[in-house]
Amino acid sequence: MTRSRSAHLVRAEGAPCPTLVVDAGLLPDGDEGVLEGLARTRGALDTDTRRTVLKNAVVRPSGHPLFDLDYYFVQTLPGASERFDTHGSCGHSILAAVEAAARDGMIPPLEPGRRVRVNVLNNGDHVVCEVDETAPGRTRFTAHFLCTPARPVGDLLITGEPVTTVQVDGRQVPVSLVDMGNPYVFVGAGDLGVRDVRELFAAGDDLFVQLGRVRLAVCGRMGWDPSGAFPKIAALLPAPDGELAVRAVSVPSWHPTLALTGAICLGTAVGIEDTLPWQLARAAGHESGLVRLRTPGGSLRVRARLTGPADTPRLGWVSVADKYVSYGSTVAFPPDSFGTSVPSRPEDTSCLSLPL
CATH class of the missing domain: 3.10.310.10 (Diaminopimelate Epimerase; Chain A, domain 1)
Incomplete structure (x- = not known):
């Protein structure tokens, strides 16, 4: 064919x-x-x-x-x-x-x-x-x-610790750096002056700029290129009924909800003791199991499967439901837009690979 x-x-x-x-x-x-x-x-x-x-x-x-x-x-x-x-x-x-x-x-x-x-x-x-x-x-x-x-869940902590502080505009801001799906910077919105969930979801340029500065500080500390798309960053607050409210930045503006990899990473972080997501989820009343995330564009349900002893848990998988x-x-496209001749699709693709 x-x-x-x-x-x-x-x-x-x-x-x-x-x-x-x-x-x-x-x-x-x-x-x-x-x-x-x-x-x-x-x-x-x-x-x-x-x-x-x-x-x-x-x-x-x-x-x-x-x-x-x-x-x-x-x-x-x-x-x-x-x-x-x-x-x-x-x-x-x-x-x-x-x-x-x-x-x-x-x-x-x-x-x-x-x-x-x-x-x-x-x-x-x-x-x-x-x-x-x-x-x-x-x-x-x-x-x-x-x-x-x-x-091991400890391996998902980029700095090896559940909370790391970075200096932003002359003050220390606590963050959690977690890598599952994609690397994320999680920061408590309260540490950036946000008082409640309504204010978090209505925030505009001021909070967006603050999050950008936190991200730059993290990149500087870790030696990462700040001009790339990663790490992502998200601000969190406890919400009623055990939910965790989240507002995330995408490229190049606010994310309308939360990236799927962000949900995976955040759901994982909630299960890692003493991280900011763990602390804020418990402040909202969440204890264990399914995590409900509230975003400006709707809610998400995330479940992280942890195995092994309680003192050395391991992450088996993370699931997000109801994605449409x-x-x-x-x-x-015009014939020359791909810049390569197009052969018939081979029956055996075992020798084909994309760049690693």
């Missing part, structure tokens, strides 16, 4: 923008080749789409016997000329990629009960996308992020 010279725009509800999903077989080989090919692909988009769609997923059928789909996430950084960041992942884009891959015939059609196993090449994550419900143009998933083998994906459109 000959590959079509097209890509797909797919939106996972709660994401800040749709994801452009591209067949890896249409792009040149190697890390630089993929990014150059993706740049040409994006160059064929209309100006408005190129400006607003900042998430890209490059996918192909996996040659690994444990997986169905290889996935490579590329974040577009806004600016006068587009730049790319490949250091993290995006859970919403994983779900979008599964939807597009099924439409392209890379994986079997989606139906309730089907589980699609995704190999995230950026960071080695293993994600199982379980189909709960299908409807024309729309699919409901539960996303399971697996730790294989189970990881809506198909947008097929994007056709």
